[in-house]
Amino acid sequence: MKKIYFILCTVFALLSCNSENEKIDESVDNNISLTVESLAFLNNGDAIEGINSVTVESSSDWQLIGKDDWCHPSVKNGKNGDVVIFTADENPDTENRIAVFSFVCGNKTSKLSVIQKQNNVITLYKDNIEVAKEGGEVFLRVSSNTEFECIIPEECKNWISVNSISKSRGVDLTVISLNISENDGFAFRKADVVLKAEDGNEAIANINQDRVLKLSSENGTYKAENAGGELSVNISTNLAYEVVIPEDAKSWITYNGSDDEITENPDDIVSTKANFTLTQGEEALRVCVVKLKAIDGSLESSFIVGQTGSQPSEKFNVPDPNFKKALSDLGYIWVDENDGTCEVTNIGFNAWELNVPNKNIESIEGIEHFKNVQRVNFQNNNIKRADFSKNKLTLSTFVYYFEGLCGNPLEYVDFGNSKVKSVKLEKSGSLNGLTGSNGESSKHLIIKGSGVDGLYIRNNADLTDINVYNCSNISEYSFDLNGCAVGKTLNLYTNGKTPYNKPANLKVIFEDKQDF
Known part of the structure; x- marks a missing residue:
């Protein structure tokens, strides 16, 4: 409020005073007027609404008095009907500035005020926001000396929305509450939320949301014949992983690598095949729990490879499905896909x-x-x-x-x-x-x-x-x-x-x- 009062007083004083250099001939009744009383520029030097000139109407020749380092008239004197074009340098300050020019014709003067807006500043306290896949509420804390709008990319509006915008009194702090929905996909979600002032100044908040991790085989169990041979297992993952075979099974099952080795975490789900070789089986059914481990340690899964024995084994029932699953997950039993025995x-x-x-x-x-x-x-x-x-x-x-x-x-x-x-x-x-x-x-x-x-x-x-x-x-x-x-x-x-x-x-x- 004090700054505005000071500016108004300054303008009034300038408008009320004649330059010491003005020479007034009071014996001649002159007149002079301007088509506009003020011009306005944005902080970048562009004229607001494209108006950057004034036409002078005078009874005789006139001269322009006034000077400022940042505001430049195209001419300093002229005659009736002349047009004066003004240009403005970029305003680096965070406050508005004003220059006043006097058009003098004999004993008459017309004043022109040229105003340039402040350099608008929009600053994010944190511009990189990491969000868990579960989503939730996140906050953007913004310091700004101008009005701005929050722009969410059109393609991201299905998972990002504005809850509220709160401005603090007495400080240039605005808190924007965003709601991030849960990410149930296997790819990361990213968005650049733009905070933009009317003069084009902007700040960008990078929203990065985690994803659902996946590392799994197509089936939970794979059964091989007693004769041995090759076995391929389809793997779906968005993680770089390694295959781990237990020490006590390495004598009969060997991992030969994947069709497409994945050494870095993919951006989305990829499919590949893990390839194994099995030696000839024994008399009894044997199994191996093969583990898939994410290289970064974020996820682990497993599947069971079973090889039939040369001699038939006893089959029995485990009525409780949860007990059966627990035994199968441990590799203690092999469950027949057809009859569940x-x-x-x-x-x-x-x-x-x-x-x-x-x-x-x-x-x-x-x-x-x-x-x-x-x-x-x-x-x-x-x-x-x-x-x-x-x-x-x-x-x-x-x-x-x-x-x-x-x-x-x-x-x-x-x-x-x-x-x-x-x-x-x-x-x-x-x-x-x-x-x-x-x-x-x-x-x-x-x-x-x-x-x-x-x-x-x-x-x-x-x-x-x-x-x-x-x-x-x-x-x-x-x-x-x-x-x-x-x-x-x-x-x-x-x-x-x-x-x-x-x-x-x-x-x-x-x-x-x-x-x-």
Whole structure:
């Protein structure tokens, strides 16, 4: 406001004063006028609306008085009807500037004001914006001394839109909120958002959005004949990758490279073929889990190559689809594409450990075919019946206690003659006791196992019946049922084994009850 007041006062003063060089002949009645009283230029020197001249109408010859380094008239004197053309240099300053010229004819004067706009400045605090593929709200912070518009490229308006534009009082800060939609494609998205003033000055914000990554084979499994030979696998990817074959499979499967080796991340999805050679097979079915690893570490996937054995192998069913998938992903089974039956692979036959937590498994029927599995982890599934009577379990994948069934709404567990001793099914810390991942909790539980000598089932509030009749080696000092059947009677069916520290709500029943 002070600057504007100062400029107006200056103009008024100049218009009100005569130059010392003016010579006034008051004996002659002269007159002079101009077709316009002012001219205006943009900061780059262009005349606004193309008007950069003035025509002088005078009773006699006239002269032009006034001088400025940046504004240049075409002539300094002339006669009636002459046209004076003005030009302006580029204005490098961030403020408007003004020059005043006097056209003098005898004792009469006409004033011309020439105004040039400021050098408009538009500055982005950050001009390179990286956006995750999920999209969301991003902000452009702009410093500017002029009005400007936000221009989104037409081809990008389907994924970029303006939420709001907020100007701060007292400072030259404008905040532009942009909404970026999710990128569900496999290519990067890029846009140059232009912030443009009316004089053509501009700043550009580069918006770069990440993409969905892909690195996968056409199929999840590939089966080769016992005779061996060549195998090609179609790969789709937008990542440079490497193929990794397990050390124990390198004796019979060799990676020969791809049709088109990809050493740098492509801009979009590309397809290529990975080529392998297999030696002649063995008597039994053998498999190999081949891994595809992005060179930058961003993604990893795998597929299974199976080679039929020269001798037929036993086929069986795994009814639970989630358990079947978990076993297949580990390479423990080969699933027939036609009838869904399963065969134990060389990996599954030699496996001594099975880790499948958090898989939404409801049944582990089929576990009996893995004769060499000794340790298991089925935590946080929805299993109700677990029969290990035909397995050789020792502990679990944990150090001392068997905790591999925690987090399941169990109703029946049979450890058979295995070496499992201390079983922990309590609810404490990270252990979810007898509550499955779907939130269901056990109300009745039967546990069998000749080797079980410790049983920790505390804090399962919904459990009202437990049968340990066939756990003849339980120690009373390793038997904890506290915190079960809250507000109800806890029925313990036993052949005589009871906890040393008996809960107040415990009712001991010497019976082998099976049906609840």
